[in-house]
Amino acid sequence: ELKVEQNPLFLSMQEGKNYTIYCNYSTTSDRLYWYRQDPGKSLESLFVLLSNGAVKQEGRLMASLDTKARLSTLHITAAVHDLSATYFCAVDIDTTSGTYKYIFGTGTRLKVLA
Amino acid sequence: DTEVTQTPKHLVMGMTNKKSLKCEQHMGHRAMYWYKQKAKKPPELMFVYSYEKLSINESVPSRFSPECPNSSLLNLHLHALQPEDSALYLCASSEPRTSHPDTQYFGPGTRLTVL
Numbered sequence: 001e002l003k004v005e006q007n008p009l010f011l012s013m014q015e016g017k018n019y020t021i022y023c024n025y026s027t028t029s030d031r032l033y034w035y036r037q038d039p040g041k042s043l044e045s046l047f048v049l050l051s052n053g054a055v056k057q058e059g060r061l062m063a064s065l066d067t068k069a070r071l072s073t074l075h076i077t078a079a080v081h082d083l084s085a086t087y088f089c090a091v092d093i094d095t096t097s098g099t100y101k102y103i104f105g106t107g108t109r110l111k112v113l114a
Numbered sequence: 115d116t117e118v119t120q121t122p123k124h125l126v127m128g129m130t131n132k133k134s135l136k137c138e139q140h141m142g143h144r145a146m147y148w149y150k151q152k153a154k155k156p157p158e159l160m161f162v163y164s165y166e167k168l169s170i171n172e173s174v175p176s177r178f179s180p181e182c183p184n185s186s187l188l189n190l191h192l193h194a195l196q197p198e199d200s201a202l203y204l205c206a207s208s209e210p211r212t213s214h215p216d217t218q219y220f221g222p223g224t225r226l227t228v229l
Binding site for chain 1: 145154155156157159162164169170204206210216217218219220221222223225
C-alpha cells in the first residue's frame, strides 16, 4: 500500500528556533511537492522538487529531496509566528490511465510560539 | 495569473437537495481536479479531468457527478448527499505532467455542510 508519512504530526516550537519536518514515501517517485495550508484556507504551493538531490530555499524554509531514501525534508530556520500553518508534502504517481495523481502526506501542524 | 476560483464559498444543503459547485481557471491548464478535505486531514482526490475527459474517478459515490464543460470550467453536481459528505471541496488545476513543473494550483474551496 502506498504511504506518504510525515513526522512530526504536530510541532510546537519557539520563535527563533530551527526544526525539520520529514516526509517519507513508500513508492518510486522523482517529484515531490510541499504545500502550506492556513486554517480554513486553501493550499499554497511552496516548493517543487524535481530530482534526486534537489534543494530549494525560500525565506526561512528550505526543502530537499533524496529519492533513493524516499525522503524529503522541510527545514525551518529561525521560526517566526507567521510560519504557523499545516504543511503537506505530496508525491505524484502514475496511474493505469497514464494520468499522474498526487498522494498527500499526513500533514504537520506547526505552531510557532512567541 | 495563477488563480483558480470556486463558487460558492459556503453551501448548506439538505439531503434531498441538488446543488452544484463550480471551478474556473484561466491559466490554460489542461488538467483539473476535485478534492475532498475533512478537518485536520490531507486532501483526498476525487476526480481528475485531463484534456476535458474524465481520467480518474477514485471510486467516488454516484451522488457526486463531475462535469467539464470546457477547458476552463469544472463542475461538481451534488445530489442526495449524506451528512458525512460535509467537508471542504477543493478544485485544482495544472499542466498535464510533462518535463516542466506541473504544480497543482488550488482554489479557495467550497465549505459544504449537509444537514
